[in-house]
Amino acid sequence: MDWSSILSNAARSAIGLETVIYALAAIGLNVQFGYAGLLNFGQAAFVAVGAYGLAITVTVLGLPFWLGVVVGLLGAVLLAVLLGIPTLRLRADYLAIATIAAAEIVRLTVRSATLREQTGGSSGLSGFAEGFYALSPLEQGRSYGFGPWVFSARLAWILLVGWVLIALCCTVVFLLMRSPWGRVLKGIREDEDAVRSLGKNVYAYKMQALVIGGVIGALAGFVFGIGRASVQPDLYGTELTFFIYTVLLLGGAARVLGPVVGAAVFWVALVLIENVLIQAVGAGFIPSAVMDSTQVGQVRFMLVGLALMLLMIFRPQGIFGDRRELAIDAR
């Protein structure tokens, strides 16, 4: 077994594209679910709106890249407001149902055959990322980085921008959540009627949280679309939302860095397990009667699921969570 390649792949994935995408999406979800207690089960829709907003504006409408970014962000704001107006006054579970449905509506709409001209149908869109790479100060053809973290100029550029976005978002979340505004949000998570009785407009705060989290989700969508240089509707299904939740709970909800650490751990674990299995199957340590190399993809998710269960049993508050807080929940 080639341990050096296994370990270097794992190390690369700690800061890789998937980690950036999931970290951003989970930072957004953290604002909504972790701090405000909003059960948004449609984070994938916000990611999709970001990615498709950019792709459609640039590829279909032929407009400049920056305008695509603006459209993606506005699209996320619009989706949040549309979802929030009817549901945020109702019980928490209504938002969960509405968002899960909305996410599927978004995915099925962009994938529909009637809209093939506009959205590319089930095969999606591509050719919108060049405007982004044109902005790169890095020299094409060279590679950047050190140790196991050496990336092509293109990948290095998107990773750089992605990590700057993560740093920015974390700073914003940190500043917001230590402010009285963040305190109101946490109060709403605990008991919104109590907060209402103290004269706070709970509805407005929930809407603000939903919009902010959605916009950060759209940022994840930009990185997702640009990193792959294409958008495909089926990458934005409900399992994306569930993985984002996994990442958030893994790192610890309502912690500023929880989503980032959660995303890195999640992807390192996934890549590590996958590489070990592939090598073990290849070297014959695992007989083909048990598993062959095509089954590794599924088995790694099973093992990650098992690891998550163990984590939730032995450290239910996540990596960064506070056990003291969790104990209170049980009362």
Place this chain on the structure above:
Amino acid sequence: MPADETRPTTTPGGASPGGGGSHPAPAPPERLDGADGATPAPAPGPRALAARAALRDVPRVPGAPKPDPVLVADGVVRRFGGLTAVDVAHVEIQRGAITALIGPNGAGKTTFFNLLTGFDRPDEGTWTFEGRSLARVPAHRVARRGMVRTFQLTKALSRLTVIENMRLGATGQVGERLASAMFGWLWRGQEESNTRRADELLRRFKLDAKREDFAGSLSGGQRKLLEMARALMTEPRLVMLDEPMAGVNPALTQSLLEHVKDLREQGMTVMFVEHDMDMVRDISDWVVVMAQGAVVAEGPPDAVMADPAVIDAYLGGHHDAPLTEEGEEEQLAAAEAELEREHDREVGR
């Protein structure tokens, strides 16, 4: 215990010996037996005397007009399907007084509180607070107008610390606006003055030792205290307490009682729901009785409790709230005697 307690606005009424502002019950916490005045209560403060004087000539009938009403409700009706939970024709609450709202379980007291404070919408009716209509005003605006309520089931914000609970109560915070939240220098000064006020209240409510604890780790009684203190952070003019004593350790009830009286001495109006009749008798200036959604009697505590309509309301309703402690004891004695007889019969066989 409370040797260093400061009561800024309370001045002892008469020069009654030993009637100082801070006069806690002696160490073994006993329930006040207001009926025959066995326990010496602190002398009533000037506002208490004023409130009672103002209410002296008010007719003792449901819907009686008050000399200086702060809250007036008219024809407030709330139905749940076929059940009419609240049907209050007219009621006025006197400014600066402590008004108790009593009635058997299911009488509609909590629902009436919910309606008045915007947490529920009535099917019909109007009501005004300080002369301005509150119909269709959302709950948070009601609170901002100076009418704050607490809940029958305490709503401590568990995973916030006690001091954060308190700070949340302050109104008009610049830092609570999204546009200024990220810029600490815009709100830090206000936060500090709010914190000072919060700390002072925590000291008064003897919660200062719990300042940094999560509210969820407090006992039931401490949570009630915290909820009340937090409500006071909004600087209300009318405080509505829904069963403030329910589930509170008897050791704490005396101090809670004193806090409620204190609110009146600070010029606030208090309206509260309570089942413990001794407590109602002890602290309220006026009692409003509800039964099956309607106001059935009004008057000073002693008069109301002697009113046959009230006794009827209690006995007619679910009889789970004893009128007096003696009543409770009588029932208990009767039940025990019954058991005794049964036992004798069994043994005799």
